[in-house]
Amino acid sequence: MSSLLEIKDLHVAYGKVEAVRGVNLVMEPGQIVTVIGPNGAGKTTLLAAAAGLLRSRGSMAYDGVDLQNLDVEERVKRGFCLVPEKRELFGDMPVADNLILGAYAHRRNGTEVKRSLNDVYARFPRLAERRTQKANTLSGGERQMLALGRALMSRPRLLLLDEPSLGLAPLIVREIFRIVASLRETGVSILLVEQNARAALETADYGYVLETGEVSHQGPADELAHDPRVISTYLGGQN
Template sequence: MTPLLKVSEAEVSYGPIMAVHKASLTVDKGSIVTIIGANGAGKTSLLNATAGLVTASGHFEFDGQNVDVLDVEDRLEMGLCIVPERGELFGSMSVEDNLQLGFYTHRRDRAGLRARLAEVFDYFPRLAERRLQLATTLSGGERQMLALGRALMSRPRLLLLDEPSLGLAPLIVSEIFRIITALKQSGVGILLVEQNARAALECADYGYLMETGEITLHAAASALLDDPRLARAYLGGS
């Protein structure tokens, strides 16, 4: 089976600093793959390169098609959608208007817009309750839900999620990961960047550990949870 995403020998540099060095990974259709590691390990740079937000060398395939030369808008139209850290919402616009912006690539389908809004509100009932509120008035957890909901409006085939649990209370983190798992069950593939290694591995099918720009360990998520090297470094094991 052709993987939904295949990244081969990706490298990202910022001037003389190499943030990602020869990183390779795959994401199968309808699976959750997580990239874990310490702050500054290169996780976000690899995610941004996959989305087309930063210049990278190497090779990127989406559903068997070469996307190396495509920009972020073209990749989005193919179904590859990134949710950046902290969401980057339009605070002076309402919740519903932010969501409608996510439907931009399908904007001529008015009936589809109404149906998609209803689906997103099913995932996030709290957003339905606050649909007329300005995004800037939302709590941190609600803002993260709105960022995820806006991405879902584009009908993605693969979601790239950058630190969705960052700065959130434990109960909200649990809710966010519950929704991520539900999205997988709907057939959406997910590439998840997280510092919360345990939460990420508990919901993922496969995991990659990044250290100083390189992927140093990868295995089924359940195997990584039991790996003593990972436990010592990231999971608080003895």
């Protein structure tokens, strides 16, 4: 099986400060891969570089195609989709309009857009109930569902999720991770950046630990969850 995403010796700098140094990462089709680590480790920078939002050095191949030659829009057309940490919804627009904007790359195919919208409403019934509500009136959990739903409107093959549990109550966090895990059934591969290491490792197939811009540990997620070094640093105080 060929890799869906392969990152080799990735370097990303802000001016003279290197935030990501020599990172290697591989994803297979249908996998959920998580990147965990402390604040400032370079996790979000890694996702932004993969999405084409930041310049980088090294090589990135997506389904065998060199990503360095593709701009953001072209990556989206090929099934790349980023759900940013701040969700970046259009607060004054209704839920339905936010979702339809997610189908921009397929906007000329009205039948496909309608089918995608119905699929999202079936997966997120609360969004169907609130389709005419403005996005800025939703709860935190509903806004995260809307951000995920908008991403799914683009029919992604690879979903990049940046801190989907940020700022959510524990019950909502469990629901969000249940939804993330269920996306595997649709054939979507997921690269998940998350500070809730326990929830991330319980959801993922494979994991990377990023510290000060470099990969310090990696392995199958269940093995990392039982690694004494990971437990003492990232899991010891979590419930």
